[in-house]
Amino acid sequence: MDILAFNDVVSSETRARRYILGFCWKNHQRFCPKCRERKLYPVDGGDRRRCARCGYTFHDFSRRFLNGCAFDARRWLWFLKLFELGVAPADMAAQLGVTYATALKAQDIARRAVLAQALDAPALYRAGIWPGPGVPRPQGNGADSPVFGIIDLNGMAVCDVLPEVTPNTLLSFKFNFGLRTAALGRVVYTAPYRQYRALVCCGESLWPSRLVRHDDRKLAAEVTGFWSFARQRLARLRGVTPAQFPLHLKELELRYNQRENELFEPVVRAVCGFVPDG
Ligand SMILES: [Zn+2]
Structure with a gap:
């Protein structure tokens, strides 16, 4: 996505959120993130839904990578644009108006989301790599x-x-x-x-x-x-x-394989994905 198209998408929080939701739910078809059931009841005036089968209550970003960082939709998209451009985390923090620690955390989430897309992700989890937010961290020597x-x-x-x-x-x-x-x-x-x-x-x-x-x-x-x-x-x-090396390696693998294509959409799609159980 070039800068002008990006500018349209982040022109309001509503548009940014709609863009992100397009990666979360195919054809706006919501389902239970735990059991995939499609029959759901609205809770709290419609912001959250409860699964008719397993009773799990969730919102649009529950169990997804982007739920691991309290950014609004526009901040997530800006962060991912800066990530695509390879901006250093200190500069990201300044541009986004967040702390350095938050920029590092968002980078870590984006890298784990990229890793989750790799064909050998299950083997990496078996080797002791933490899948991401919401999943217990494995014990082991680092x-x-x-x-x-x-x-x-x-x-x-x-x-x-x-x-x-x-x-x-x-x-x-x-x-x-x-x-x-x-x-x-x-x-x-x-x-x-x-x-x-x-x-x-x-x-x-x-x-x-x-x-x-x-x-x-x-x-x-x-x-x-x-x-x-x-x-x-x-x-x-x-x-x-x-501990960070596999994350960097998988990020570089994606950057290398996408070097003639754009990186923005694949990374947005990755952070909109569910965190695997490991
Ligand atoms: Zn369910």
């Missing part, structure tokens, strides 16, 4: 991210979570089989491995001692394709934690 394998084919990238590969197996490939490795901050990436252009991971276990270094040069993934794109953007963040 010392390492999962290991991802990058497939880069015909200009499209997939970052596949590889549950059978741990940071320790990655290190054993390095020491026992000479798999070459390099690092970007705490993120380690490798030379091609099987069908993957690179394995990538962020975590403490990749740096067991000062003697372990990841400084091989000229790895194939650096030159072209997804990882050369992602590396530049990750470098700008100046430090990613293992």
Whole structure:
């Protein structure tokens, strides 16, 4: 959506809300977010509805990602426009008139919403990633991210979570089989491995001692394709934690695959989606 069309959509709260509702309910057909029942009773003069089958009472944004942040519809759309443009969170906070913490929280929600759209989202949740607001946070150590394998084919990238590969197996490939490795901050990436252009991971276990270094040069993934794109953007963040790394990676995967299309609508659609149970 270009700036002029965007300007129309955010010209009033009513229009902005109508635009968002278009992504929430296909053909305005509301259903129960818990059991999908379509027979509903209005509650509180129509703002909320109660399911005839399971009794769940909900409003239009219940159980959706955008319910995790108390923005009105216009602020959500402005936030997502700034997110599309890659504006830094401090600048977002100033432009939206919200605190820095709120801008960070909205960014986190948008990234989790993007991740929920990925084909391997269930595998990421099994690996301990928190689906999003309204779902209990998994217990577990946050010392390492999962290991991802990058497939880069015909200009499209997939970052596949590889549950059978741990940071320790990655290190054993390095020491026992000479798999070459390099690092970007705490993120380690490798030379091609099987069908993957690179394995990538962020975590403490990749740096067991000062003697372990990841400084091989000229790895194939650096030159072209997804990882050369992602590396530049990750470098700008100046430090990613293992817990955030999968979110950034999935965001970059979407940005890369959509680099010739617009990002606004896919991201609006994502934050209008329901938070998966995990
Ligand atoms: Zn129901």
